[in-house]
Amino acid sequence: MTEGTERKRGVRWGVAVWAAVITAVLIALPWAASGRLPERLATHWGAGSGGPDGSMPLWAAAFFPALIWAVLVLLIVVLGRWRGGATAGLLSGGVLLVGAQVSIVRANLDHTDWRQADSVSAWVVGMVAAAAVAGLVEWVVIRRGRAATSRVVVSGPSMEIPAGERFVWLSRTTNPWLHWIGALAGLVALAAVLAAVSGLVDVPWSVVAPFAVVTVAVLGCASVQARVTEKGLSVAFGPLGWPVRRWSAQDIESARAESRTPGQVGGWGYRLSGLGTTVMLRSGECLVIHPRRGHEFAVSVDDAECGAALLNALSAQRTH
Incomplete structure (x- = not known):
């Protein structure tokens, strides 16, 4: 698809x-x-x-x-x-x-x-x-x-960037199950709020708040968009494309495609583990970057090899 x-x-x-x-x-x-x-x-x-x-x-x-x-x-x-x-x-x-x-x-x-x-x-x-x-x-x-x-999407496992040319790589992944969990929690919070403001029942905010927090947190990690331009890598979260994490090309030492599973990184969503930070929305191919400072960052998106190739080419340009 x-x-x-x-x-x-x-x-x-x-x-x-x-x-x-x-x-x-x-x-x-x-x-x-x-x-x-x-x-x-x-x-x-x-x-x-x-x-x-x-x-x-x-x-x-x-x-x-x-x-x-x-x-x-x-x-x-x-x-x-x-x-x-x-x-x-x-x-x-x-x-x-x-x-x-x-x-x-x-x-x-x-x-x-x-x-x-x-x-x-x-x-x-x-x-x-x-x-x-x-x-x-x-x-x-x-x-x-x-x-x-x-956006223009670059294809190919490796690439050379001709002088004066600009390329953009874009890939987006969503997790339907996380969307459903977030939507279900949101419906519970919405029903409680509507019942309270309508005067039907007295619903304490201590009941509504946890469901609202779960909705925002889960939906924020249920979809992700990775984008590589001449400036570097940006990873946007959620339906609004916010928040966004960014790395400039010169700050990335290397990039690669690597297969990872939720079991390796500790579950679904935004995970911290011995492998660094992983945005895990589905098992399989991930774009992994090794910054010059800090831990590795991985995001599960399609065509990760192409994104890694473009990042490596841009990084080489910036450091030479």
Whole structure:
């Protein structure tokens, strides 16, 4: 499977999972709180008075946002195919709709009539801010993905760099199992946060925080991108391509391709062992560098021999 095919497959799975999660949250949230909600829910507030001026039965309040979400997903997927796979709007749109549903449930909670519903003004501000942040993150991810696919990839076990020529080597690896573990922990944290902010249950942050930390840590090590340019080697982690570790070409004494297993380095992810530092996402070929200072660093990526050859050529240029 080529890198481009793997990336497209990952995007499709990500869109499907995200669409399913948002749909489930939009429908389940009102039903989970149905015992503490009126028969009809306030769903619209007047711009002038700030009080509720529109309502829906509970079933409609649950399914109407889900219908809007389904149409939005369909439009974005169709537009994405037409424009080459772009999925802009899915993350921010999902956050916006979930935020709206949470604010509606919380405003109607423990009232016997929808006209008694609380104001949602403060929630609207927070909801829009969260959607804006999600949109910014989405834009960064899409931009990095497009930049990565436009790079020139050098092939060949060894190489000579002609004078005046520039070459770039790029390789990316993902671990689906780590993505699923991170996503599962994230869903638990999300469910706890939504239940807490909706007022359904009192969830202590000591319960949410560990799952949130696991989500960030695991997803940060679930994918890696190694890139070699005339400046040296950079290794970017996670879907946002951050953090990044860098080594200049003159600081690398040698590079090689080497086969390693999780058993040799102590497990999966970012590992420290007697072999130095290894970013282990799958068994097999790794790009290994021996810096002039410090311990060796290895990252499990495809076509590691080509990356090592280019690094050795660049290092020789810088040291002569």
